[in-house]
Amino acid sequence: MSAxxxxxxxxxxxxQFGDQVVHENLDxxxxxxxxxxxxGGSGSxxxxxxxxxxxxxxPAAGSIRLFGEEVTTMSEARRTLVERRCGxxxxxxxxxxxLTVAENVSVALTEHHDLDTSIVNRLALxxxxxxxxxxxxADKFPSQLSGGMVxxxxxxxxxxxxxxxxxxxxxxAGLDPIGAAAFDQLILTLxxxxxxxxxxxxxxxxxxxxxxxxxxxLAQKRILVADSLDVVETFDEAWxxxxxxxxxxxxxxxxxxxxxxxxxxxx
Numbered sequence: 001m002s003a004x005x006x007x008x009x010x011x012x013x014x015x016q017f018g019d020q021v022v023h024e025n026l027d028x029x030x031x032x033x034x035x036x037x038x039x040g041g042s043g044s045x046x047x048x049x050x051x052x053x054x055x056x057x058x059p060a061a062g063s064i065r066l067f068g069e070e071v072t073t074m075s076e077a078r079r080t081l082v083e084r085r086c087g088x089x090x091x092x093x094x095x096x097x098x099l100t101v102a103e104n105v106s107v108a109l110t111e112h113h114d115l116d117t118s119i120v121n122r123l124a125l126x127x128x129x130x131x132x133x134x135x136x137x138a139d140k141f142p143s144q145l146s147g148g149m150v151x152x153x154x155x156x157x158x159x160x161x162x163x164x165x166x167x168x169x170x171x172x173a174g175l176d177p178i179g180a181a182a183f184d185q186l187i188l189t190l191x192x193x194x195x196x197x198x199x200x201x202x203x204x205x206x207x208x209x210x211x212x213x214x215x216x217x218l219a220q221k222r223i224l225v226a227d228s229l230d231v232v233e234t235f236d237e238a239w240x241x242x243x244x245x246x247x248x249x250x251x252x253x254x255x256x257x258x259x260x261x262x263x264x265x266x267x
Contacts, residue, residue, distance in 0.1 A: 005068060007032050007165060007197050008053060013062035015048050022048050024221040035191055035198040037208045040218030041239060046201045050167055054086055055079055084112055087158030088167045093150040095142040101153045102138035108160040131156035132186050148179040165197045172204045184210050
């Protein structure tokens with residue numbers, strides 16, 4: 001694939017469970033190096049879409065091309081190679097509770113590479129640092145971490161194999177506003193420094209306005225619009241109007257457009 005081709009290209013996607021159709025004729029492109037936020041009401045199938053892209057779900061119809069290769073017909077051997085280029089942060093972190101943070105990060109390294117234990121440990125510590133955790137968190141178990149630290153530990157694990165794409169499912173859910181804002185800035189820094197593409201599912205309006213290049217709205221079983229926020233927030237559809245033009249949407253829009261005021265001298 002050329003550099004100009006989408007890293008994710010979805011056409012005519014259909015997902016269903018029994019008689020329940022979740023997606024119908026869904027199209028979406030994700031460009032290299034962008035942060036795209038996917039929003040939609042509860043039950044609209046955002047996580048189902050993510051799982052379909054990374055091969056954890058099996059669509060009833062349609063095409064999903066990841067790095068130019070068709071996911072739906074990919075062999076297991078090829079899928080394993082492609083999976084190495086994807087890092088995933090699931091809702092609530094999904095860390096192994098019986099493993100330390102360092103051991104959680106090391107799982108993918110030992111599974112996919114034949115590396116000396118000392119090298120694995122050093123790489124795990126590097127990923128933990130990249131995720132903004134103190135190094136003493138490496139020996140802690142998930143139950144010993146705060147909610148924000150769990151998110152960062154899961155992020156460190158998702159970075160273990162130096163992915164090209166990060167898939168983040170509600171990464172700031174449950175975090176306080178300060179922690180959520182810090183996590184947003186971390187994602188922006190990682191995208192810029194590592195050249196990542198970020199596919200982000202979120203309900204957080206502050207995240208959308210702060211770090212997303214484009215926003216894709218999932219409603220009526222398909223992507224209604226995928227564009228910059230100034231286009232999306234004026235799209236003529238009832239759910240979009242309520243979401244972006246309600247009190248929280250207006251507040252998030254105003255906040256991101258406020259001029260920066262430095263603190264008074266001496267503080």
